[in-house]
Amino acid sequence: MSAVDDLKNRKTPVFSGDDVTVLFVLGGPGAGKGTQCERLVAAYGFTHLSAGDLLRAEQNRPGSQYGELIKDYIKNGQIVPMEVTIVLLENAMREAMAAKPTSTSTPTSTTPALKGKFLIDGFPRKFDQAVKFEEAVCPAKFVLFYDCPEEEMERRLLERGKTSGRSDDNAESIRKRFRTFIETSMPVVDYYEKQDRVARIRANVPPDEVYRATQAELAKRLGDNF
Numbered sequence: 602m603s604a605v606d607d608l609k610n611r612k613t614p615v616f617s618g619d620d621v622t623v624l625f626v627l628g629g630p631g632a633g634k635g636t637q638c639e640r641l642v643a644a645y646g647f648t649h650l651s652a653g654d655l656l657r658a659e660q661n662r663p664g665s666q667y668g669e670l671i672k673d674y675i676k677n678g679q680i681v682p683m684e685v686t687i688v689l690l691e692n693a694m695r696e697a698m699a700a701k702p703t704s705t706s707t708p709t710s711t712t713p714a715l716k717g718k719f720l721i722d723g724f725p726r727k728f729d730q731a732v733k734f735e736e737a738v739c740p741a742k743f744v745l746f747y748d749c750p751e752e753e754m755e756r757r758l759l760e761r762g763k764t765s766g767r768s769d770d771n772a773e774s775i776r777k778r779f780r781t782f783i784e785t786s787m788p789v790v791d792y793y794e795k796q797d798r799v800a801r802i803r804a805n806v807p808p809d810e811v812y813r814a815t816q817a818e819l820a821k822r823l824g825d826n827f
């Protein structure tokens with residue numbers, strides 16, 4: 602059975618929320634998700650998995666059966682069919698867990714060494730992804746949501762586009778990405794907000810300030826010793 606079929610049929614999560622800490626990181630394109638994730642990795646030892654980065658890597662992998670499809674979706678700012686993205690995330694989680702040191706090799710560690718800590722960045726961007734991931738891969742602890750006005754995100758993306766080499770950091774693709782964000786991704790944030798699982802962080806301030814607010818939310822929701 603293919604990984605996609607296996608995922609479609611699965612009704613229980615492969616990872617337990619007791620063993621694995623997953624935080625979803627959401628926000629419009631250019632809200633600063635990647636920047637904040639980098640800092641959290643350095644400070645807390647999270648594994649950072651960006652859905653967009655994983656899709657771009659799969660797009661460029663020679664022989665990928667999804668390469669062309671991913672390329673079209675990304676250029677048009679649309680959401681790639683969820684099975685593709687979820688299988689990429691699940692595989693990356695398995696790899697990271699397998700690479701973790703065993704408890705005997707890290708006797709000084711304050712957290713259980715086999716416990717994975719993941720920032721899942723840019724995911725879930727659509728309701729079906731949210732439901733399927735939590736049902737079949739792992740329940741998330743909560744969502745870090747970076748809230749930023751469109752004008753500021755546009756300014757950042759156009760600036761990044763000068764050097765990023767990304768096919769979607771141009772004015773036309775950016776317009777489409779904003780539309781997808783409002784129509785398709787914000788309902789996911791609203792869904793989690795109703796469950797009181799969203800830490801909303803103002804993101805149109807300097808990165809240091811955003812990071813301090815992020816740390817405060819982690820302390821509040823996961824405890825000081827996390």
Ligand code: C5P
Pocket residue numbers: 630652653654656674675676677678679680681682686722723724725726727730769778
């Ligand atoms: O997060 P990032 O801006 O890198 O995502 C780039 C593109 O990857 C999105 O505009 C979308 O086309 C695709 N993507 C997706 N599903 C996700 C994350 C990204 O289809 N969960």
Ligand code: MG
Pocket residue numbers: 634635651653722723
């Ligand atoms: Mg990113």
